[in-house]
């Protein structure tokens with residue numbers, strides 16, 4: 290159907306009007322019309338587009354929510370890597386940062402900084418081509434992220450088309466997606482009403498919402514965004530960071546209004562104080578202030594160390610502390626039977642969330658801090674870590690305050706509690722008879738770094754154990770569709786997803802499998818070493834403590850636990866059942882057959898493309914050892930940027946030194 294010219298103009302006019310009102314509302318914080326009037330304009334445009342579908346353009350304000358869920362996120366390579374920031378935790382750290390800048394630039398002049406609130410959200414990069422939003426990606430590992438374009442489009446304050454005409458042909462803008470505190474509380478209240486899982490904090494809620502495969506779900510989440518920088522750009526930009534931010538605003542990209550330009554680091558510290566006082570009144574969570582050198586030429590001169598710029602730093606706020614009372618203390622039983630005293634608190638609001646539990650770690654801590662039930666206590670919450678009780682305020686202790694006592698029997702299975710002299714931790718002796726230990730063992734088995742069984746979360750494991758559907762990890766693999774589908778909050782589709790995830794988990798690595806068994810003191814690193822040394826299970830089954838101790842980093846305690854684990858018939862039966870269920874792995878090549886076997890590497894300076902941990906892991910998988918200091922036995926020293934004294938030592942000893950490029954080439958050659 291041919292669309293009359295007047296209708297085309299009408300639609301264009303409506304779009305321009307809506308975009309302009311969005312700009313006034315979100316960017317200038319100065320709306321000119323009421324919500325109802327805005328809605329009328331929106332409905333008018335929607336109606337026109339319904340009547341004449343050919344009018345619809347991808348960047349029309351009505352086209353925010355895509356119709357189809359994705360199967361998976363595609364990968365996006367960032368043209369310019371998304372960097373991370375160094376942290377400063379004290380005034381001294383900030384002074385040292387400013388001093389380093391003066392030293393590098395060889396100047397005494399006062400440095401101009403831009404101070405920006407550091408949002409506690411999810412870093413994203415949006416790419417606009419000819420002003421149109423083309424892709425949006427998560428940070429990922431800084432080089433490659435996930436394509437979340439469809440989800441970012443649903444955020445109303447993200448322009449689908451940049452305002453004006455004078456924007457670069459291509460520009461990547463960087464920012465932080467977050468969930469405002471109010472939206473987060475409403476979302477959780479709704480979830481609670483419906484008996485659904487609540488989010489721990491606004492950051493997790495934002496990250497979970499952005500990583501939804503179905504954009505229609507993301508569209509229901511109250512997400513917002515602030516932009517704070519740019520990535521790749523083809524076009525000229527101003528010479529100051531603050532001017533770039535001003536320009537972003539003119540294009541309709543929301544910049545945090547608290548942002549301030551100051552001269553000298555002392556003013557940065559004053560801004561930090563100011564924002565810390567204002568923090569609880571802000572509608573979003575922040576965890577510090579970012580200071581950036583304002584002059585782009587100076588930024589270029591300063592450059593980067595590894596993945597962080599030398600011209601910026603995140604000055605973190607100290608963990609927030611509040612006062613509340615301990616109403617009760619309960620003991621939680623962990624995977625290895627360790628009992629952790631947990632304080633049930635009078636609910637208190639701290640850093641954007643209400644907390645009602647805090648860990649007391651162990652009985653030594655309880656005694657050292659002299660905490661009683663009924664005490665007024667100071668509670669601290671920092672980032673994502675479990676809140677902890679910092680101190681008891683003894684001056685407020687009521688007369689009927691009760692001492693906290695270690696129970697003599699396990700609160701879950703009633704087995705005896707063992708408290709070995711000199712050890713901080715008391716343990717339930719019930720082992721796998723104890724349902725709490727069983728649950729934790731299964732949760733560990735399913736976790737991401739172990740067997741990575743997607744969807745098998747804590748609540749589901751609790752249900753499976755409580756309903757006696759599984760007794761050990763091996764039983765997971767004989768679960769039936771109807772058993773899963775009959776569980777609370779499960780439907781046939783999600784039950785099938787769990788079965789698929791279980792099937793997928795069967796193909797694993799020997800190291801992951803060993804780690805997933807939850808042998809005491811065997812973390813990921815030890816599991817890798819065991820896998821490397823033994824290659825497969827038979828050798829490990831019959832290994833003696835002496836043989837185990839010949840492996841570097843395995844001492845008497847770990848070796849005892851390993852031997853005891855494999856000596857236990859129950860454990861061997863579970864392993865056999867798991868193998869019968871189809872769990873398999875490629876036989877690990879013995880270290881001696883690996884290309885870098887017998888070689889020792891020392892890493893010094895900062896690598897650009899890899900973190901030290903990544904470099905170490907790659908070397909170890911190729912059979913090399915990574916040492917902390919240079920000796921005549923060192924095979925290679927890998928020297929990154931700003932190498933330390935190790936480089937000089939290597940040269941004096943005649944050890945081969947390679948740079949990052951040569952190192953990467955070497956890794957790639959195997």
Ligand code: 5U1
Pocket residue numbers: 372373374405406407408412465517518579581598601
């Ligand atoms: N406000 C703000 N947050 N933030 C995070 N600015 C900012 N800049 C960043 C990051 C990671 O990085 C650039 C300095 C590269």
